[in-house]
Amino acid sequence: MANAHCNLNDCFLCRHSIPEWRPLIGLNKETKTFKKGKPVFMEGEPVKGIYFVYAGWVKIHKKWTHPRELIVRFAGPGDVIGHRGLGEEKNYPVSATALDDSTICFVPSDFLESSFKANPNLTYRFMQFYAGELQKAEKRMRDLVHMEVKGRIAGALLEISRLFGTNPEGYISLPISRQDIASYAGTTYETIFKTFNEWMEDTIISTSGKYIRLDKPDKLRKEIMYDS
Numbered sequence: 001m002a003n004a005h006c007n008l009n010d011c012f013l014c015r016h017s018i019p020e021w022r023p024l025i026g027l028n029k030e031t032k033t034f035k036k037g038k039p040v041f042m043e044g045e046p047v048k049g050i051y052f053v054y055a056g057w058v059k060i061h062k063k064w065t066h067p068r069e070l071i072v073r074f075a076g077p078g079d080v081i082g083h084r085g086l087g088e089e090k091n092y093p094v095s096a097t098a099l100d101d102s103t104i105c106f107v108p109s110d111f112l113e114s115s116f117k118a119n120p121n122l123t124y125r126f127m128q129f130y131a132g133e134l135q136k137a138e139k140r141m142r143d144l145v146h147m148e149v150k151g152r153i154a155g156a157l158l159e160i161s162r163l164f165g166t167n168p169e170g171y172i173s174l175p176i177s178r179q180d181i182a183s184y185a186g187t188t189y190e191t192i193f194k195t196f197n198e199w200m201e202d203t204i205i206s207t208s209g210k211y212i213r214l215d216k217p218d219k220l221r222k223e224i225m226y227d228s
Helices: 019-028 109-118 120-146 149-164 178-185 189-201 217-223
Strands: 030-034 039-041 049-055 058-063 069-075 095-098 102-108 205-208 211-214
Touching (some): 069 120, 069 149, 069 178, 149 178, 149 189, 149 211, 189 205
Antiparallel strands (some): 030 102, 039 095, 049 102, 058 069, 058 095, 205 211
16 A cells, blocks of 8 residues: 555545646655554644545544543545644644554645745645534544433444455454554543443454444444433
8 A cells, every 4th residue: 555656636636637737746746655553743843745645544533631642533535634733833632643654745834835826726725624524623622521421332333444445354454453442432442342242242243353333233333322
């Protein structure tokens, strides 16, 4: 996967720019490869540009209560990362780490600004993207505050399955650690371990190493309830 190269057609920047602008994108972007577990950028680092995922998966996370972290979202092919650093604060407020071997295009801030000025549709689409991200972030915060822990874990598993898809055996196609699931659900590894054991006994889920299969997704959906 890490040997893939951007074809100037698939990433967010390329899709929403006029065709005449794409050769300039090719001249100004830098295609980078990241091995599984390697950071793309770190929380607190100065912002130098923005990233567009071409292949692979990345987790976006931030420091929470020491030593825990909170996974804000997952990003895959076609997604934008690093956009949270484009405001007045010139340091990344989150980190990004490759979940598998990934190919990512980097675009420096000055060229991104020129791209917005030359491509009104890109600017409009980026505004829509920001609005959608804000809505998702608000929902995530509501879930973390008002949803029972089992509901948060169930929601995390359903969302991960939706994003990553499943293999022919029905397992979520990307292996994901229990700690990452805990960080996404806003809970602890110990709670994930206990809940998984309960759900495996009830044949709601099954596991094979880090691979997870949702055998009774309807049961998981019933767990997603808010506190009154």
